[in-house]
Amino acid sequence: MPEPLRLAVCGVGNNISALFQGAQYYRQLINHGVPASELPGIKHAEIGGLGVADIDFVAAFDVHPSKVGLPFSEAVLAAPNNYPRLDVPLPEVRFPVTPGLTAADCEPSGPAWTRILRQLRDSRAEVLLYSLPTGLQWAADAYAQLALEAGTAFVNCTPESVARVPATLAEFERRGLPLVGDDLASHLGTSVVHRALLGLLTDRGLSLVSSYQLNLGGNEDFKNLRVVGESKRASKLNALAQDGLDTSKVEVIPSAGFVAHLNDNKVGMLNIEAVGWAGTPISVDLKLKVQDSSNAAGVIIDLIRIAAAAKRLGLGGFPAAAARILKSPAGGHPSITEAAVAHSLLELDAGMHVAGDRPSVEHAS
Numbered sequence: 001m002p003e004p005l006r007l008a009v010c011g012v013g014n015n016i017s018a019l020f021q022g023a024q025y026y027r028q029l030i031n032h033g034v035p036a037s038e039l040p041g042i043k044h045a046e047i048g049g050l051g052v053a054d055i056d057f058v059a060a061f062d063v064h065p066s067k068v069g070l071p072f073s074e075a076v077l078a079a080p081n082n083y084p085r086l087d088v089p090l091p092e093v094r095f096p097v098t099p100g101l102t103a104a105d106c107e108p109s110g111p112a113w114t115r116i117l118r119q120l121r122d123s124r125a126e127v128l129l130y131s132l133p134t135g136l137q138w139a140a141d142a143y144a145q146l147a148l149e150a151g152t153a154f155v156n157c158t159p160e161s162v163a164r165v166p167a168t169l170a171e172f173e174r175r176g177l178p179l180v181g182d183d184l185a186s187h188l189g190t191s192v193v194h195r196a197l198l199g200l201l202t203d204r205g206l207s208l209v210s211s212y213q214l215n216l217g218g219n220e221d222f223k224n225l226r227v228v229g230e231s232k233r234a235s236k237l238n239a240l241a242q243d244g245l246d247t248s249k250v251e252v253i254p255s256a257g258f259v260a261h262l263n264d265n266k267v268g269m270l271n272i273e274a275v276g277w278a279g280t281p282i283s284v285d286l287k288l289k290v291q292d293s294s295n296a297a298g299v300i301i302d303l304i305r306i307a308a309a310a311k312r313l314g315l316g317g318f319p320a321a322a323a324r325i326l327k328s329p330a331g332g333h334p335s336i337t338e339a340a341v342a343h344s345l346l347e348l349d350a351g352m353h354v355a356g357d358r359p360s361v362e363h364a365s
Contacts, residue, residue, distance in 0.1 A: 002049040005308040008059035008125035008152065010143050011132040012067050012097055014083040014219050014264055015157065017076040018297035020057065020093075021086040027053035028088050041187070041298055047321075048309020048348040052301050057093055058123040061100035061116060068099050080220050082263045083293045095123075100132075106142045113146070120150035127307045129300070131157045133221065135228030144168060148175060153307035156181030157300065159235035163318055163330040173317030178310040180303050180319065183235040183327040187298035190215055190268030190288055191239040191252075191327060197284060201274055202244040206282060209273040212251040216269075217292055218262030225255035239327035241334065266292040299325045309348040320344040 009016050026039055030053060036045035042052055060072050067075040073093040077085065098119065105112045120128065128147045132139055140160035147154035148171060156162045156179075163169055163181035172179035185192055194213050201208055213236070216222070225232055232254040237247050256269075272284040303322055310319045318330040321344035329336060 002054070002312075004054045004056045005050055005304060006056050006058045006124055006126045007129060007304060008061075008120055008123060008127070009057065009129045009131060010061050010100060010139075011130070012060050012062045012064075012072070012075045012081075013131060013133075014081050014221070014293035015131050015296045015300060016060075016129075017081050017083040018291075018293035019055075019300055020073070020076050021083070021088065021090065022294070022297050022301070023053050023055050024088045024090055025086055026051075042301075044302055044305075044345075046349070047302060047305035047345070048312065048351065050305045050308060055304070057095075058125050059095065059119050060097045062097050063100050063102060067097050069096055071095065072097055082219055084264065084291075101139060101142055103138060106138065108145065113142075117146055117149055120146065120152060125150070125152050126311055127153045127155060127304050129155045129157065129304055130162075131300075133224045133228075134158055134160070134232050135224065136160065137231075141168075144179070148172065148177065151175070151177065153178040153311045154180065155300075155303050155307050157184045157296070157303075159183040159231040159328065161231075161328075164328060169317055169330055176314045176316040178307045178315060178319055179317060179330070180307045180322045181326065181328075181330070183232075183239075184296055184299045184303060185239055185325050185327045186290070186292075186295040188288075188290060189295055190266075190270065191236050193268070193286065193288055194270055195240050195242065197270065197272060197286070198240060198245055198250070199242055201272065202242070206274045206276050208246065208249050209275060209281075210249050210251075211270070211272045212253070214253050214256040214269045215266060216257045216259050216262065217255070217264075217266040218258065218260050219264045219292060221292070222255045222266075223258045226258055229254045235327045238332065241332065243334065264292050266290050266295070306348065313348070313351070315347075319348070321348060 066078045071094045075097045130143050137160045140162050144154050144162050163179050233252050236252045268288040270286045274282045306319050306321045320340040323329040323336040323341050
C-alpha cells in the first residue's frame with residue numbers, strides 16, 4: 001500500500017473540517033469491513049493507490065485568533081466554523097495551527113515566509129491545499145510560491161488565478177510539481193446542475209433566452225462573498241462555458257444573501273427561460289439545497305489525491321485528471337478533451353509516466 005498523503009492546509013475553515021471528519025467517517029466504515037467500492041458518495045475509491053481515508057494532516061496555517069495555537073483537531077471544530085459534528089470518533093492531531101501570512105507580513109524571506117517554508121519542509125508535506133476566503137489574490141500567489149520553494153504540489157480551491165497564470169504553471173511544470181486549480185466545482189453544486197441543464201438545452205435544439213443562478217448560505221464563505229464576489233462570479237461563469245452557449249445571457253450571483261440560520265447549508269436557485277418549436281416558451285425553475293462544505297470535501301478528496309499521485313510520478317504542471325472537478329481549470333474546459341481526462345486518471349492509477357504517449361490538450365470535438 002502507498003504511504004498516506006501528507007497534507008498541509010492554508011485556512012482551517014469548514015471545508016477542512018468536512019475533509020478531516022469525513023476521512024474519519026470513511027476510515028470507520030472501512031474498519032467495519034465495508035468494501036471500498038461500496039463507500040457512499042465516492043466516485044473514485046482509489047486514485048494512484050490512495051484511498052479516501054489515506055490522509056495525514058501534517059501542517060496548518062490560519063490567521064483567525066480562535067484557531068491559531070490550537071491543536072489541529074480542535075481548531076477544525078472552533079467557531080466561526082459551523083460544519084456539523086459528524087457522529088464518528090475523531091483522533092487527536094496535536095500539531096498546532098500556526099499563524100499564516102498577512103498582507104503586512106508576506107514578503108519573501110521575511111520572518112513569516114521563512115517560518116512557513118521551514119514548516120512545510122520539516123513536515124515533509126506532499127500537497128499544500130489552499131482554502132482561504134475568496135478575494136485574497138496576494139495570498140494565493142504567495143502560498144503558490146511557497147509551495148514551489150518547499151517542493152510541494154499546490155491545490156487551489158478558490159477562484160483566484162493561479163493555475164491559469166501561464167508563467168506560474170510553467171514554473172510548476174519545470175520543477176516537476178503538480179499545480180491543481182482553479183476553484184473546485186462542488187460535488188453536486190449549483191454550477192454543476194446549471195451547466196448540465198444548459199447543456200441539455202443546447203443538445204435538444206432549444207434557444208436560450210435568459211438564465212440566472214442565485215446562491216444563499218450561512219457560513220463564513222457566504223458572508224465574505226457578499227463583499228468580495230467578483231472573482232467567484234467569473235469562475236462560476238467559466239464553469240458554465242461550453243460549445244453553443246452564449247454566457248452573456250446568463251447571470252450568476254455567488255452570494256445573493258447571507259442567512260445565518262442556514263449555517264453550513266447552501267440554497268441555490270436556478271431559472272432558465274428558453275424557446276422551442278415555433279417560438280413557444282419553456283421555463284425551468286429549480287431549488288437545490290446541500291451541505292455546502294461536504295459538497296466541497298467530496299471534490300477536494302479527489303483533487304488532493306490527484307496532486308499527490310502526480311507528484312509521486314514526477315508529473316509537473318496541470319494534471320488533466322482534475323479538469324472536470326474544477327470551475328476554472330488551466331486552459332479552460334473546452335480545451336481539455338474527455339480522452340485527456342481519462343488518460344490522465346489511468347496514468348495516475350497505473351503508477352507510471354508514459355512519456356510521449358499522452359493525449360494532447362485540444363478543443364473537444
